[in-house]
Amino acid sequence: MLWPIIACLAAAAGIALHFWWRARCRSEVESALRKLNQSREERAQASLQARVRQEALFDSMVEGVLVLDETGRIQLANRAVSRLFSLVGEAQGKTLLEVLRLHEMEHVVQYLSREKQLVGYELNLPGPPERSIEINAAAIENEGCRFGTVLVFHDTSRLKQLERTREEFVANVSHELRTPLSLIKGYAETLLDGALDQPEVARKFVSTIDRNAERLKLLIEDLLTISELESGRIKLALQPAALDPIIGKVLADHQSVAEAKAVELKTESSGILVSADPGRIEQVLGNLVNNAIKYGHRQGWVTVRARDIGNGFAEIAVEDNGPGIPGEAIERIFERFYRLDKARSREQGGTGLGLSIAKHIVQSHGGKLWAVSQPGRGATFYFTLPAQRLS
Secondary structure: HHHHHHHHHHHHHHHHHHHHHHHHHHHHHHHHHHHHHHHHHHHHHHHHHHHHHHHHHHHOOOOOOEEEEEOOOEEEEOOOHHHHOOOOOOOOOEEEEHHHHOOOOOEEEEEEHHHOEEEEEEEOOOOOOOEEEEEEEEEEEEEEEEEEEEEEEOOHHHHHHHHHHHHHHHHHHHHHHHHHHHHHHHHHHHHOOOOHHOHHHHHHHHHHHHHHHHHHHHHHHHHHHHHHHHHOOOOOOEEEHHHHHHHHHHHHHHHHHHHOOOOOEEEOOOOEEEEHHHHHHHHHHHHHHHHHHHHHOOOOOOEEEEEEEEEEEEEEEEEEEOOOOOHHHHHHOOOOOOOOOOHEEEEHHOOOOOHHHHHHHHHHHHOOEEEEEEOOOOOEEEEEEEEEOOE
16 A cells, blocks of 8 residues: 555645756746747847947038948938038938939949049049039948948048138239339339439339338238238127217318318217227227228218117127129138239239128127128118127
C-alpha cells in the first residue's frame, strides 16, 4: 500500500515541478522579451533623437546642404537650400536638375559623375536681385565604393558686393585725392619756375593751392569720420536736446550762402525735444541744408520743420523747390562718393561723403534717413530721432 502512495506523491511532485519549471521559463522568457522590447524601444528612441538632432543641425546651417544617393537622387535637403533656390514641394527622390531647374547645374552633375570632389564652383543666379552661389561637393565612399555625394552651397552675394564696394571706394578715394594734389603740385611747380616774381599771378596761384589743400583736409576729415562711424568708435554725447535752437543755428550759419543765391530759409517752431548728440545733429542738418541751397534753384526756398510722429520718435524734414532727384538715383545718393551731377558737384566743392556720414549719424541714434523727390518738383529729406518725453 505504501508504494502506490509514494508513486502518486512522486508523480504529483513531478507534475508540480514541471508546471513550476514551465512557469519559471515562461516568466524568464517574458522578462527577456520585455527587456528586448525595451531595448528596441530605447534604440528606436535613440535613433529618432539622433535623426532629429541631425535634421536640426542641417536645418540650422547657413549653408545649403544636399545629400545625393549613388544614383544622383536627393536624399536630404536642408532649409537653407530651399531658401537659396526658392524651392517649392518635396525635393527627396528627385535629381538636381529636376529640383533646381538650372542649366548651369548640368556641368556640376557631369563633373561629379566623373570626379570625387568639386571646390569653389561659382553659380550665378538671375535676379532681381542677382546672386552668386559657391558650390563645394565631395563623394561619400567606403573601400572604393561610392554611396553618394554631399553638396554644400554658400551664398557669396554679400561678399561680392562688399568687394565691389571696396574697389569702388578705393577708386573714388584715389580720384578725389589725385585731383587736388595734381592742382597743388602743378601750381607749386609753376611758382617755383618763376611765377613767384609776378605778385598778381603768385597770389592767384597760392589761393588755388590753399583752396585745394582745404579740400584735401575736408576729404581726410570726412574719411576719418565715416570710418569711425562705421566701426562704432564714435561715442555719442546723448542728452535731451531742443530741436528749435539747433535748427535756428544751422539756418543762421547758412544765411550768407543762401543770400548769395537769393534763397529764402524758412522754419516752423515745433517745441520738440529729442534724445541726441546736438553737435552731430547740427552736422546732419547742416549737410542737408547746404545741399538744398547748393543744388536748388536761384531765388528758391528751403524749409526745415519737425514734428512728433508718435511711437517715441520725432521726424525732421528739409524741403526745397529745386530740380529734384531722378527715381533711379534716390537710393544711391546715400552711397559714398555718389554724385548725381559729377561736374557740377566738383565745381561747387564737397567731398561726396556728406549724405553717407549723415545717414550713419542718424542710424547711430536709432533713427533712419531717406529722401522723397519728383524731378522738377524739389526734394525732401527726412530723418527720425528718438523723442524725449517731458516728465
